Amino acid sequence: MKPALCLLVASLMTSNVHAAPALTPPDAEKHPHTVKAPFGATRSDDYYWLRDDKREDAKMLAYLNAENAYTDQVVAPLKPLEDTLYKEIVARIKQDDASVPSRDRGYWYYTRFETGKDYPIQARRKGSMEAPEEILLDINTMAEGKGYFNVGDADVSQDNHLLAWTEDDVGRRQYVIRFKDLRTGEVLPDRIENVSPNVVWADDNRTLFYVENDPDTLLTVRVKKHVLGTPASSDVLVYEEKDDSFYMGVGRTRDDRFLTIELHSTVSSETRYAPAADPQAFTVLAPRARDVEYDADHFNGRWVIRTNAADAKNFKIVTAPSDATARSQWKDWVAHDDAVLIEGFELFDGFTAIAERSNGLERVRLLFPDGRQDYVKADEPAYSMGLAANSEHDTPWLRYAYTSLTTPTTTYELNTVTGERRQLKQQPVIGYDPSQYTTERVWVTARDGVKVPVSLVYRNGFKKDGTGALYQYAYGSYGMSMDPGFNQTVVSLLDRGVVYAIAHIRGGQEMGRAWYEDGKLLKKQNTFNDFVDVTRELVRQGYAAKDRVAASGGSAGGLLMGAVANQAPQDYRVMVAQVPFVDVVTTMLDASIPLTTNEYDEWGNPEQREYYDYMLKYSPYDNVSKQAYPALFVGTGLWDSQVQYWEPAKWVAKLRDDNTGHFPIVFRTNMDAGHGGKSGRFQRYHELAESYAFVLDQLGVTQGR
Missing domain, CATH: 3.40.50.1820 (Alpha/Beta hydrolase fold, catalytic domain)
Structure with a gap:
């Protein structure tokens, strides 16, 4: 431990302890504090003083630094x-790796890494992967000089011209929204602070919906809308959640018809929706009820809803009309099964893919309009399988990911009409031979x-x-x-x-x-x-x-x-x-x-x-x-x-x-x-x-x- 640090640590140690010799752990002071419960129960907490919500207390910081110094000593021989x-x-990482490109509204989107760099570059190409690259975000440049940096959502407007993204340079999950004009590369002056990482554009390509966090509890409390080019102080309140047991997010349905506000607690859910072309008022799809959870998507003129309502503990899938406002309008589609947990679904023109869990393992069920069903096959006794990015619905190809404790993550594309399967990518692991495990x-x-x-x-x-x-x-x-x-x-x-x-x-x-x-x-x-x-x-x-x-x-x-x-x-x-x-x-x-x-x-x-x-x-x-x-x-x-x-x-x-x-x-x-x-x-x-x-x-x- 450095001499200066020893002196600092000594000030917070108990009175009979001096500066810690080598390999002697710090000994924090005890300050009696009583923690009371509303019904009168009490507990003594001698180390309650280590709490500092602002992370500024000198004694607390000295103690943490002393523990770090002690850890340095203990692990030094293990360096x-x-x-x-x-x-x-x-050495196992392919440093110039890239994700599988995914097509959306005429562009192929992907992320890639460059050798020796910590952060990805988010990019796209118009029409084909042979077209010139457009860099959306070079996160390496954005993170320069920062001890921590993270990008949350990065959402492109419906006309493909504007990018809204969220960034956090502290690690406390209080994000800032920024904007970029993709035609010119200009980062726009609009800036919105204290938000969750979740954003979505309306169809006018000027209005962005986002979720504002409480600065102290970090709870998602308000949905607001921001009009590009106006000050954040003038952003309009769209919805405020009064129940502090709920989290909140915003999204867009599969068919791009609606914007949604999704609210969920541990035991309850609620979805509100508004036309993406004119999101003036949000309608409740079905009012929240304790012990009833649901998540919904809209496609092919109807709502498709995964829910545990009506004692469907492992969830079932129901449908509802586009103007639904109550659970009484729900109609069962995929029945509940005591032995199968339904975890999610993806909707396509010619089939539906259902992510399920049976006997402790994941699987993907394919459901066709004529009632036929099939399952995506696996080859190992213990594995993980799930839906991958499927941004387009008018295709017979389903993308899914497969991995196991010995098989690196592999992205496949399965033709649900012909049965053909193509491997799009397997996570490269340099020097690794799965046959050895x-x-x-x-x-x-x-x-x-x-x-x-x-x-x-x-x-x-x-x-x-x-x-x-x-x-x-x-x-x-x-x-x-x-x-x-x-x-x-x-x-x-x-x-x-x-x-x-x-x-x-x-x-x-x-x-x-x-x-x-x-x-x-x-x-x-x-x-x-x-x-x-x-x-x-x-x-x-x-x-x-x-x-x-x-x-x-x-x-x-x-x-x-x-x-x-x-x-x-x-x-x-x-x-x-x-x-x-x-x-x-x-x-x-x-x-x-x-x-x-x-x-x-x-x-x-x-x-x-x-x-x-x-x-x-x-x-x-x-x-x-x-x-x-x-x-x-x-x-x-x-x-x-x-x-x-x-x-x-x-x-x-x-x-x-x-x-x-x-x-x-x-x-x-x-x-x-x-x-x-x-x-x-x-x-x-x-x-x-x-x-x-x-x-x-x-x-x-x-x-x-």
Whole structure:
């Protein structure tokens, strides 16, 4: 630690602690603080002082910097391994890569990378890919001199002449809208701040609809319209959402007939629509109702709606007339199936493609006007398949993406009339040979008798003799399914003999809607039990030695890591918790923290005693105890808008107090980034290589083949 930093850190340490010697972790001051619930319950939080909404407090920043300095010391001996891992990962990337072009209104749109550059170039060509290139955005130039930069939506006007895009140079997901005249290349002076990344043009090619964020809670609260060339202060309010449990977005229907405002909470949805040619007033398609979700598109003179209404837990598809205003006008089209989750659809002139999930795996069903149906075929036992960009509806060709733990992401084009299939692109992975790796699908019986699917991959030659190392990943919240897709960074683990596993635990939606509902609210403990039970069974079956298991999760998956670290520390040698949601009760009691109110139907509202008591039983920060913890690599971003930096900071401070074990706990704060870490395709691999090196060192695995 540098002398100046030692002096700064010493000022915030407890009175009997002096400047930290080498390899001595920081010891944050304790300031008693009482957190009160509305019904009178209280909890003591000695590290509440680490919260600073403005990110300016000198003592707090000194503490984070001290933790970074300590992490630097701990991982310094691993720098050669970290550098090797980084070089391996980057060496697999085709640096001058490009996306599959997609045609829309006469132009072919694509993104491409140039060798050595972090950010993509968004471009198009008129008529064919042999036409001259028009650069829409060179994000490398836009990001120059910035520690973080991200482009959200980039939407071209209907006449193809204007571009509106959103950008964020902090990482807090508060975007700015900018405009460009594509005929001249001129960036226009119009500028709109504090918005979500979602925009859509009206047909007049002058009016843009966007969503304004609350500057404190970051909730999407208002839809406004901006007329190009006028000040943002004069933008007209179109819709304001009063219920702070709802998120909001804007869009355009498949047939370009309507603009939409889509509103959704955890358990309810509502769509409003207006003619794209004259969007003066938005009509409610069907009023919101608790426990009724739907999403809608308009095509071929009717609304097509995916919904869970009328006890369709796994969703069904209905239709409604173009002027629909109530659910009573809905007519069933694709029936509900207890064994099949409908996740989405795409509408074409001659067929409909339906994205489904059955038996824990994705599939695409093709439905034809005469009632025939077919399925897009897969070739492996564990894979991921989904609809790709299909911007045009008047074609027999369906684009879809296919991947597995051994197969790089591949974009196919399937002719739904002739059956011909064309491979448009496979993600290039330099030096990678898929024949050298094996993927498996196994089922683990959890402690309550439920069978949990697990996807595994390892390098050929692996012996299931109980001596190996395992890296187990999961998420398990919000109904987000962690499907077995290819991850080129994992190859560095596999080549060192590590088995990589994805546990498809409850709280996700891999096995249908009930799978999600069995891992939320008052059933959240199932998520943690499933993860631990998968670990124990994989060890029992010989996939790893008991003392050579790593676990990893981020965000809500970081909550998973925190809960499991408290409940089953003996089952893990090392854990990685990135941007972890670990102070559940305090955060959910504070509606001023960004996005909190949207989460009540996911975790529960702790202002109600039943949920308070249940959440308190698993909240990682509240359940740290005097016991030996596994080695921990904890990461966060100072500007994170989804999981505030102070949650992992407080958690680590408390772990330092109570950990009776001798394995290291390190805490890395990216002082320039938010929830997603560093921006740029190469920068984030530095962070990943650091955590990989830490894990491999703890597992005793450092040499590649």
